[in-house]
Ligand code: NDP
């Protein structure tokens with residue numbers, strides 16, 4: 001039987017690349033995001049390869065998360081794979097100059113949004129004693145870099161939640177693991193720098209960053225291991241990157 005995967009943040013970057021790759025593999029897909037036009041485009045494009053259901057909601061809105069999951073038609077209601085990917089950085093400022101609105105956005109989306117999604121889907125996995133949750137963390141969840149303060153805190157929280165979920169869901173045979181990328185060229189920096197595209201593109205200049213497709217390949221590898229194999233925590237960086245602050249650039 002075809003498996004159903006739900007991907008949050010499917011309208012861009014890592015989530016979209018994962019949706020495209022999973023569609024080619026024939027997974028049924030529930031694709032989530034806030035940009036309706038992009039969701040519809042995805043449904044049209046990927047619908048040629050597999051069954052697609054789109055859900056438009058903000059992961060910050062707890063009620064919206066629960067009603068979106070409750071609204072799933074029967075064919076899509078059993079979620080076998082949850083990819084908790086929606087997230088972003090907002091701002092890159094020292095702690096004394098940071099904007100509390102940015103802090104709230106990052107904690108609400110990256111941490112609370114991931115929790116709401118998980119809470120909406122885990123009970124059915126517990127009932128079936130089966131399922132797979134992939135949490136998209138970051139190297140920012142493994143170390144802290146200058147001005148990364150709250151984004152790093154949000155991704156450290158994802159790291160802790162990933163471990164906690166694995167412990168608490170162990171009794172039910174549910175697989176839980178994180179994929180933690182370093183620098184991936186997506187819309188991430190456009191969002192972080194609030195549309196300053198020159199500043200955003202400078203982040204990826206002078207070296208070869210990861211592509212969202214590189215991460216999608218890894219997520220596909222993670223979910224296609226035999227069921228007794230759980231990739232618990234995986235860190236991946238571009239070859240040019242050694243840590244958050246050490247990147248070999250040719251400029
Ligand atoms: P993008 O900005 O390209 O994609 C972010 C996705 O998240 C979009 O689809 C966006 O959809 C969705 N999203 C953002 N906010 C919300 C919200 N409030 N409610 C619902 N969906 C939301 O960035 P990436 O693909 O790079 O980021 C994906 C994940 O990867 C994030 O968790 C990020 O932290 C992580 N990551 C990224 C790295 C990088 O270098 N790019 C490195 C390590 C981790 P929409 O706007 O339509 O809602």
Ligand code: 8X3
Pocket residue numbers: 137138139140148181182183184244
């Ligand atoms: C995204 C990678 O280094 O910009 O999580 O924080 S970084």
